[in-house]
Amino acid sequence: MSQPVRTRIAPSPTGAPHLGTAYMALFNLAFARKHGGQFILRIEDTDRKRSSIESEKAIFEALRWAGIEWDEGPDCGGQYGPYRQSERLDLYEREINRLIEKGHAYRCFCTPQRLNELRAKQIANKETPRYDGLCLSLSQEESARRAKSEPFVVRMKIPESGTCEFTDELRGQVNIEWSQIDHQVIRKSDGFPTYHLANVVDDHEMAISHVIRGEEWISSTPKHVLLYQYLGWKCPSFAHLPLLRNPDKSKLSKRKNPTGIFYFRDAGFLPEALLNYLGMMGYTLPDQREIFSLEELIETFDIKRISLGGPIFDLAKLKWLNGRYLREKLNPVEVIDRLQAWKANPEFLGKIMPFALQRLETFSDFFPLAQFLLSEQPIYALEELVGKMEPEQSAKFLKIAEWELEKTASWDRDTLSSVFQRMAEVEDLKLKQLLPLFFMAMSGSTVSLPLFDGIALLGPDLTRMRLRHALELLSANGQGLSKKGIKKLEKEYANRYGERID
């Protein structure tokens, strides 16, 4: 351990900042700080189609809100920069060429169609899908010649037999047979590296000493280990943390849980309580304290104390903890400050006022009208939700809205309006017939502010939760969508609205 400790998180800027990112960041940060090292934020934006600068900004904002600070990153620089993979392409290209020259990697000219067919065939034969090595036999000359006129990817070679052994700091030795590993693409046809290559190159170049990441990476660790060997570099040590889970034990997903970091901000949680809660997922301080600050976590941090069973994220316990923070860690004046910073400020109230004003006779009318924008979840009865609509129709429309809104890139009044406009058209309904359901689901009342403006102010995370809450209310009364029903609806949806995205 003579080498300075440097850890990192490497989120990819696709979609909303995820709780899992904050979770991994927390332990990477704690480990680095405990050992007097640095914690780095690197943006892995090698997926050109899905990465966006907005998402990158959101990651900074979300992590900062949560109380995670990094020593080096795209926004604050550092001596190992740049910290954005799209700005490091030369570096990857150099190493990819080195790998090709040394015979550790080769160009592959197979078309996506051929690979799809191959995969389909292998799956049909109950084999593990894997590249069959067709382009492996190409001579260096032919490969170089075809590269000038044809699209290609670069794949890394994998030993034909034997076992990859590596040490996971938490689990001990892990053995995976090379026969299980595919000839991984390390450079895509668009010239960008894949995660595996970029990750290894950057971790080396950025002098990362400890790779602390999610358990989902264990099975691709052999590829990484091999790349370090091929490139003649020393491997960092690896520690794979358990994954946060949904109540059904599957990997935490926004389908089943609030997973966006901003959800917790917008729903009125304290960042320090959230961080504390994440810190007790799979970890306990030596003295079993449950309430602890980041500093206290760091002070006593011991990565070996992490327990390996995937912890289920329990909103109820988080709320309990948040309540204790409010009561025990803050005084009333501070709570008022924090409340103001949250939504009780002129800026936010100012956004509501234009809509509320037309409905005001006295000040007393304001807060009841604005209430749904200031609470986590309005309360209403099933009959109110459904109204004149058939319950199953309601469930269907709620689900479709959830899918449609998932696809909505910009979250403003007009865009939202057109989403519902279109939905009414496709369903052959008047907007007036469709909307009462959503008024109730969003605001818990038929007397409320304009719907689209309301949804815009609510933001995507709270909106999703409200749709889901409505759906759950229907299900709890036996009038929701069954699994089969959802499958069926999904197909119908694909036909009439277009493919769904996650």
Added chain:
RNA sequence: GUCCCGUUCGUCUAGCCAGGUCAGGACACCGGGUUUUCAUCCCGGCAACAGGGGUUCGAAUCCCCUACGGGACGCCA
């Protein structure tokens, strides 16, 4: 399907590495008390070593098998 990882109350976990505790704490839940209500707070209760084999005087703890859960198998990360 193949491989890998995991498994202590419903949930988060302590204990496991260095076998001997009535298996401890917290959330949730239930009951009681304080409070004009509610909440807070206090007290009490419910509730777990996945199963089966070993090793041992003794196993939650060490070993093996089974089951179950999860993850991975992309020109996503």
